[in-house]
Amino acid sequence: MQPLANITPLKPASRAGAIQASHVGQIFKTSTQDVVALSDVSLEVKPGRFVVLVGPSGCGKSTLLMMMAGLRQQTSGTILINDAPIPQPDPNRVGVVFQEPSLFPWLTAEENVEFPLALRGVAKSERRAKAQDALKLVGLEGFGRRHPHELSGGMKQRVSIARGMVQDPPVLLMDEPFAALDEQTRMTMGDELLRIWAATGKTVMFVTHSLTEAVYLADEVLVMSARPGRIVDHLTISLPRPRTYEMLSGDTFGTLRDRIWRHIRKSA
């Protein structure tokens, strides 16, 4: 009889970019009481989807995102990225884009983008080439030598996105990346992000306060309620792509936004 060990088992196809959360809970212990921040959150994101998390302030959407980034550990349940748990940050699987003031002011734009590579000891020339590519992707070719204080708010966020993508991770987590920008820049950045997303095919998990932004960007919107944070609705946005400005005033758009708003008003 042939020993079993000789037979190479069929490896399951790697699902790069898949996000899975099952029964995730988070409890913050304070001196007086335990606060349930998240309760029984389960979700499944297929590779390449653009998913937006919305919910009232304090519903734990950022907390959930930080867990997916491996920056925080859940009290219960499991989170899988590419079908594997994420006990600590893993920049090869997950890139993170934070709110505005997260670029290092002492580095130039390209040095900021190179930062994740520099940590891994990637050679200078290779680093620079990858940073150039990433900056080109976000439309900042030729701005590499500037320092963050010489860039506008929107440009800074483009650099952050480039930094998040420089190692080409399958998943991009974005924590209210455009919250600090003015309305016009925000709209432009949304379109830019969709362009980048379409060009790279990454899974994007995007946290925002803005319902318009949520519907405009997403394939799917997950609506969360506050205290304890739970997922109360899951909408599939069937608006065609590319998304256009005219859709904002359409009936479908309004209906979807109203549906999200009703949930949020209820739990606020």
Added chain:
Amino acid sequence: MAGTLGVKAARIAIVVTMFAVWEMLSRTGIVNPRLLPSASDTLATLWELLQRASVRNDLAVTASEVLTAFVLAVPCGALIGFAIAENRYFAEVVKPLLFFAFSIPKSIFLPMFILVFGVGFSQKVGFGFFSTIFIVIMSTTTAVESVKVDYLTVARSYGATPLQTAFRVYLPSMLPVLLEALRISMIFNLTGVILAEMYASRDGIGHQIATWGENFQMKQLLAGVLMIAVIAMTFNELVRSVETRCSHWRT
């Protein structure tokens, strides 16, 4: 601070006026010239003193003491400050104690330094070190606390090791505050060493100044004051010029 041309001109005018008033007060005898020799006489004496081998030797002695104390106190203080700021419990316990220690005038300990180290190089360096280290520790804790949590989160999310975080995030982020600390530490350090020299010493520019004072050699005394003032200001301005270059990442 790089002011406009007008501001710079005004500054120079003030300095020139001060020297002119000094000259005038002494020349006209409004202030007894034996007590206040004229500015021109003082400058001439300064020039003459700088030619003397003994004075140059004194300057070299003081410089070596100051630099040794500084080179020892700054890294030691920075390490202690960093350790305190990084450990919450330790910080809570030690910080008030440091404030107590800092509030005590350091000069009252000078006689003890003489008893322990004798009169010489180690006494000056020891006292300079002692005068400097508290301000370095305190400034470093402030500098560490000035580092934005966001920067640390970013570093962590890209998998930075503690050592990488220290050198690539903490250090550059703290640099503007640290440079300021360096500047202020040098003031304390210089004060400490020169005081130690004036109190008990065989050489060093502080010792010379004390001797000139005791012998009522006003021209030499004022020249010595100018000498040290210029040295201190030069160091201060050098550090400050670096400081302004990284001012845009001050929080």
